[in-house]
Amino acid sequence: MKSLLNPRRRRFLATAAGLGSLLAAPLAASARTTGRQPVVVVTSYNDETFSRFEAAFEKANPRYKLQLVWRMPHDALPYLRQPAQGGADVYWSASPRTFATLAADGAWQPLGIARDGLPENIGKARLSDANGLYTATEMAGYGFIVNPGALARLGLAEPKDWRDLTAPAYAGQIVIPIPSRVGFAPVMVDILLQAYGWEKGWATWSAIAGNAGTLMDRGSTFVTDEVGSGRRALGLSIDFFAVAAIANGAPLRFAYPAHGGINPAHIAITKSAGNPEGARAFARFVLSAAGQKILTHSDIHKLPVRPAVYRELPDAYFNPFAAAEKGAFDYDGELGRNRLGLLSALFEQMLINSHGELVELWQRLHRAEAAGKNVAAARQLLESPLISAAEADDPALQRQFRNRLEGSDPGSAGASELVWHERSQANRTAAGRLLQEMGA
Template identity: 55%
Template structure:
C-alpha cells in the first residue's frame, strides 16, 4: 500500500495554481516553498509562477518537471518527493493517485463548475482534483505532405481507417503519453464500444505510434515526416506559432 506521509508532506492535488495558492496559505512548509510537479513547458509555467508570486509574495514556487509516465514513481517516493501540488494533463495519473490515497481534498469549492464535459469527467466528484483548462483533441494535417503523396483531406475519424493513409499517420501511444487515453476515448463515445474499437483497429493498422523519449506528433507533422497526426490543441498551436506548415 502507499506510504502515508505526514499531513504536511501530502500531495496537494490541484488542477490550477489558484488552488496551489490556497494550499500554500493553509499548509506551506516553514521555508515558504510550494513545490509543484508538472509536465507543462517552462513557457507556460513561468507565467503562472510570476502571477502566483505576485499575488502571494510570502510563498515561492519551486517547479519539478516530470512527464506523466515519470510522475507516478516520483510521487510514490517516501514523502511523495516533497511535492505539494501535482499539475499535469494526465487524467489517468490523477485517478491512480486518488486510488492510492495520495491526495488531500482541494481546499476550494467546486460548486457551479461542471463535473463532466460530454461523457468525460473533468472534475473529481469527491473533490480531490479539478481541471485547470480544457484542451481540444483532433487532427493535425500537413497540407503540402498530403498533396505530394496524393492523399485526400481528412474530415472525420472514419477517414483515418482508410488504407490509403497507411504509413502516413502519427498517433500518440496511449500507454506512454499522458493525454492519449482521452484521445482514444473519443471514437468510443461517438460510435459506441464495438464500432469504436473496430475503427481504432483500422486506424492503428495505418499508424506509427510515438511514445516516451520520441518526438511529439506535432513535430512529426510539422517536420514533414507524416501527413496526419492525432494530437492536443496546444501542441499543434505551438508548432504553428513556431512556423510549422500545419
C-alpha cells in the same frame, strides 16, 4: 529547441531529487532568506508555462514563493508516494490516472476552494473529482495534426472525423502514437470504442492502422516532426503538441473531430502539505479568471475550464464548451479509466505487433475491393477485436493492466497477451489466405 527548465530550476530539481522527503530543510532556509512562505509544486508543465504562473501568482500573493519539482506522470507517482510526499504541497499535471490512483491511496486532502463559474462536466467528461479532492484546470483536445500543403499535394481532404481516415487514399500518410508507450494515446483508443461501439470501434482502428506510415514510439520523433516535414500528411495527437509546433513556425494546423475527447490537467493538495493555505491560494489562482487567461497566451494556448474566459477570445480560438453542445465531447473518461491499460495491450497485439504485415494485408484488400471482388470475409478477420466487450469489462482482467500508467514501460507480455498475439496472427494468416485465393 527551448530547454524545459532554466538553470535555476534545474538546480532546484537536482536538489529535490536528492533530498526526497528531506526537501523541507532547504525550503525552510529559502523562506527565511526571502521572508516568504514556500509552496512546493510538483508538475510536468514546461518552464514557459510555469514561469508565467509563478510571476503572476507571486505578484498577486506576495507572501508566498513557488518552488518547482518537475516530474513526468510516471515519475510523479512514486515521488508522491514517498514519506511526507517528498515535501510537496501541490500536484499539478495532465495525468488523470495518476490523480485517481493517488486519491485511492489517500494522498490528497480536500481542495476546499469555491467553484463559482466552474462547471462539473464538459459533455460526459467530469472536470472535478466527485469527492472534491482534485479538479481540472485546463484541457487538451484529441484530434488530427494536419499539414495542409501535404494534403493538397496528395489531393486529400482534411478529415472531419476518425472514420475518414479509413479511406484507401490515406494509405501511408498517417502517424499513429503507440498507446502502450505514449502517454496521451490510450484515451484516444477508447474515444473510438465509445463513439462507434466495441466492434465498429476496433474495425475503424484496424483500418486506420493499416493506413499508418509511421508508428510513434516513446522517445522517437514527434508527430509534429513527421507531419511538419511533409513526410506524412496527418498525425493523431492532442492539440497541445500542434500549438507548440505552430508557434515555432511549423506549417501545421489542428483539426478537432466530430467525436472528440479531452485529456484534463488537474490540481490537488497533498495530504502532507506543509503549507496547505499556500497550496490552496495557488489552486485558487490557477482556477481564477486571471489564471485561466494565462493559459490562452500564444506561447501556451491551452483550453481553460472556465467558460467565461472564451467570451474574450477570438472566434478562431477553439471553444470546447460550444463543441460539447454539439455532442463532440460525449466521451466518458470515468467509464473508460479502468480499462485504458487493457486497451493499450489489446492495441499492441492486434495492430502494432507485425504492423508491416497488417499494412500489406489492408493494401491488398483495398486493391481487391476496387477490382469489384467480395472481400467481406477477409475484412472481418482484420477488423474483429481479440476479445469481446464483455470480456474487456471484467474487473479481474482490467486489474492485470491497471498499473501501466502514461509513458511507463509495459514490460514483457503476460499470458493473456500471448494468447491475443496468437489469435491476431491467426486472423492475419487466414485473411492473407483468402486474399490470395481471390488473386489479391
